[in-house]
Amino acid sequence: MWKEKVLEYENQMIDDLKGLLSIESVRDDSKASKDAPVGPGPRQALDYMYELAERDGFSTHDVDHIAGRIEAGQGEDVLGILCHVDVVPAGDGWDSDPFDPVVTDDAIIARGTLDDKGPTIAAYYAVKILNDMNVDWKKRIHMIIGTDEESDWKCTDRYFQTEEMPTLGFAPDAEFPAIHGEKGITTFDLIQDQINEDVDEPDYELLNFESGQRYNMVPDHAEARVLVKENMTDVIQNFEYFVEQNELQGESTVDSGILILTVEGKAVHGMDPSLGVNAGLYLLKFLSSLNLDKSAKDFVEFNNRYLFDSHFGEKMGMKFHTDVMGDVTTNIGIIKYDNKEAGRYGVNLRYPQGFEFEEAVERFTNEIKDIGFSLELGKVQKPHYVDKDDPFVEKLVKAYRNQTGDMTEPYTIGGGTYARNLDKGVAFGAMFEDTEDLMHQKNEYMTKKQLINATSIYLEAIYALCVEG
Numbered sequence: 001m002w003k004e005k006v007l008e009y010e011n012q013m014i015d016d017l018k019g020l021l022s023i024e025s026v027r028d029d030s031k032a033s034k035d036a037p038v039g040p041g042p043r044q045a046l047d048y049m050y051e052l053a054e055r056d057g058f059s060t061h062d063v064d065h066i067a068g069r070i071e072a073g074q075g076e077d078v079l080g081i082l083c084h085v086d087v088v089p090a091g092d093g094w095d096s097d098p099f100d101p102v103v104t105d106d107a108i109i110a111r112g113t114l115d116d117k118g119p120t121i122a123a124y125y126a127v128k129i130l131n132d133m134n135v136d137w138k139k140r141i142h143m144i145i146g147t148d149e150e151s152d153w154k155c156t157d158r159y160f161q162t163e164e165m166p167t168l169g170f171a172p173d174a175e176f177p178a179i180h181g182e183k184g185i186t187t188f189d190l191i192q193d194q195i196n197e198d199v200d201e202p203d204y205e206l207l208n209f210e211s212g213q214r215y216n217m218v219p220d221h222a223e224a225r226v227l228v229k230e231n232m233t234d235v236i237q238n239f240e241y242f243v244e245q246n247e248l249q250g251e252s253t254v255d256s257g258i259l260i261l262t263v264e265g266k267a268v269h270g271m272d273p274s275l276g277v278n279a280g281l282y283l284l285k286f287l288s289s290l291n292l293d294k295s296a297k298d299f300v301e302f303n304n305r306y307l308f309d310s311h312f313g314e315k316m317g318m319k320f321h322t323d324v325m326g327d328v329t330t331n332i333g334i335i336k337y338d339n340k341e342a343g344r345y346g347v348n349l350r351y352p353q354g355f356e357f358e359e360a361v362e363r364f365t366n367e368i369k370d371i372g373f374s375l376e377l378g379k380v381q382k383p384h385y386v387d388k389d390d391p392f393v394e395k396l397v398k399a400y401r402n403q404t405g406d407m408t409e410p411y412t413i414g415g416g417t418y419a420r421n422l423d424k425g426v427a428f429g430a431m432f433e434d435t436e437d438l439m440h441q442k443n444e445y446m447t448k449k450q451l452i453n454a455t456s457i458y459l460e461a462i463y464a465l466c467v468e469g
Contacts, residue, residue: 003452046067066158075138109445114439160421174415177400203290204229207227220266223260273330317364327352332347
């Protein structure tokens with residue numbers, strides 16, 4: 001029944017989606033202003049959603065042009081639907097213009113189709129179709145639209161400073177059947193406090209070291225520049241042997257007595273660093289075999305003692321596991337050292353509910369103080385969890401099962417979605433098991449089948465929650 005209803009709207013839905021996809025809503029701080037807090041593109045996409053809402057008879061509420069909502073329904077309780085209309089930059093290598101949507105017989109190709117403009121339009125149409133049916137609403141609906149999800153979440157941070165917290169809600173920005181828990185996420189820097197002067201002349205001096213650019217990615221490239229005073233050939237041979245033994249790609253070149261060593265690893269998302277190969281940690285492991293200057297020695301020894309081959313916080317004394325949410329994970333995403341400024345490690349730590357985070361960080365901070373390192377903590381997002389047997393989650397999953405026949409259980413993840421903004425929120429679609437996940441990649445697309453099926457699921461779920469009550 002619901003799918004037939006959605007099919008009546010298919011052409012209009014695709015037209016509205018094309019309009020949203022054609023807006024290059026990439027954050028641009030160089031053009032930010034009071035009227036466009038993260039740049040004109042995201043602001044334009046937000047206004048576009050307001051225009052659709054006003055066309056279809058919904059009221060809207062804007063919050064400083066960085067977030068806002070579309071309102072439907074009536075009643076005391078509020079169902080929140082958290083979407084975002086900003087996108088990551090298109091990047092190179094597309095077969096078509098990423099901001100000029102291509103509609104084929106079975107797909108729509110453009111930046112943002114999966115993340116998150118396609119799901120946003122699917123959720124919007126689910127609300128619109130029910131409204132057109134003149135259903136007897138039992139709840140209010142706040143479709144909350146953000147414009148900075150891909151960067152700093154300034155949008156939802158600002159929105160929830162002043163606006164009503166929905167009673168329950170979902171974010172259509174992940175996968176079906178439902179994600180009912182997300183680990184806590186934080187970043188911190190482990191900083192070497194000072195350069196220690198050598199009493200003796202070392203054989204090797206580490207001039208600088210660089211690996212990684214983002215806390216939440218395993219670095220796949222590392223480079224070290226070492227001043228070699230003797231035995232250059234031995235070092236190169238030992239490096240080649242090390243690379244071979246560890247099944248890595250590596251290269252050594254010599255430039256005016258300076259040895260440049262590079263290692264290639266395997267980049268993966270920082271939520272499970274054990275799936276990748278951290279080029280930086282491996283190269284530091286090799287450097288620890290050299291008789292380095294004192295500061296460099298302290299820096300590489302720190303890696304051996306606390307970081308290398310320790311994806312689950314074991315060496316930091318932070319190992320922790322729950323059956324529901326899995327393990328603590330530690331990704332060393334950024335590593336920098338130079339012989340003037342000393343060094344630092346940038347860590348992305350993710351932890352399940354039940355982990356004593358503050359206690360662990362305080363203990364580790366005190367432990368490393370004695371060896372000349374300090375810990376600088378960044379933003380902390382606490383774990384988010386809704387019991388999968390909660391009636392709210394059960395209604396969402398039932399709608400999914402009715403529409404697909406798939407009995408997969410809801411699950412938890414190490415990543416983070418907008419759902420964690422809500423006191424009681426889950427991520428719900430719009431990707432299916434057979435969806436090709438090209439989020440943040442070239443030639444991103446959404447099939448028409450996925451768009452129709454996701455809208456049908458949202459339609460049934462919203463009906464169950466807000467009409468049947």
